[in-house]
Amino acid sequence: MKILAISGSARRNSTNTTMLRVVSTMAPEAVSISVFDQIGGLPVFSPDLEAGELPPPVRDLMDQVAASDGLIISSPEYVRSIPGGLKNAIDWLVSSHLLAEKPMVLMHASYRGEEMLEALRTVLHTVSSRFSDDLFLRFSLMPLTPDQISEELSTSENCHRIKLFLESFAHLCRTG
Ligand SMILES: Cc1cc2nc3c(=O)[nH]c(=O)nc-3n(C[C@H](O)[C@H](O)[C@H](O)COP(=O)(O)O)c2cc1C
Incomplete structure (x- = not known):
């Protein structure tokens, strides 16, 4: 899977990206997790751009989404909402219909950002019949460096939380 x-x-030392990278190393057996950290490379969505050959960064994202059995999304809050780059990626994917039945869950690297989470939940419920609100994992990593995040997520308690979350999501992807 x-x-x-x-x-x-799109930030180089992003807490969300670092958290996802660490989590990807804790995948359960028979599950592989890859991290998409190229949100900043996508052109701004326009239906006009869908007419011809898709821009290569968009094609790459679509191929990775198409090949996946499920998506985990983790994002900062910008100006009390979803960062433009992530919303732009979702706009591209919606247009491709790749999200409609894709199992999806959220992670979050901060104990702030409630308004972004609420807005993102509304968007994901709109684009996928298989977005699951019940499964959600968050850590408070905002001031930490990548090394400190790796250390924080490797405590036995946090490893346990991550493994349970990933096993539950893998089950959800399998069973629907
Ligand atoms: C332009 C900008 C706007 C932000 N707006 C908010 C905000 O409205 N609410 C909030 O809680 N944090 C806000 N933040 C803080 C980020 O959400 C926070 O630093 C986040 O954890 C960064 O995630 P990252 O490390 O993955 O890039 C903002 C940061 C930036 C750069």
């Missing part, structure tokens, strides 16, 4: 973990942050 393949899971794609999409980071909504």
Whole structure:
């Protein structure tokens, strides 16, 4: 089973991207997790751009989403909402219909950002019949460096939380 973990942050030392990278190393048996951290490379969505050959960064994202059995999305909050880059990626994917039946869950690397989470939940409920609100994992990693995040997520308690979350999501992807 393949899971794609999409980071909504284009920042080099993003806490969300780092968290997803660490989580990807804890995948249960028979599950592989790859991280999409190229949200900043997508052109701004326009239906006009769908007419010809898709821009290569868009094609790449679509191929990765198509090849996955489920998506984990983790994003910062910008100005009390979804960062433009992530919303732009979702607009491209909606148009391709790839999300309609894709199992999806959220992670979050901060204890702030409620308005972004609420807005993102509304969007994901709109685009997929298989977005699951019940399964959600968050950590408070905002001031930490990538090394500190790796250390924080490797405590036995946090490893346990991550493994339970991933096993539950893999089950959800399998069973529908
Ligand atoms: C332009 C900008 C706007 C932001 N707006 C908010 C906001 O409205 N609410 C909030 O809680 N944090 C806000 N933040 C803080 C980020 O959400 C926070 O630092 C986040 O954890 C960064 O995620 P990252 O490390 O994955 O990039 C903002 C940060 C930036 C750069």
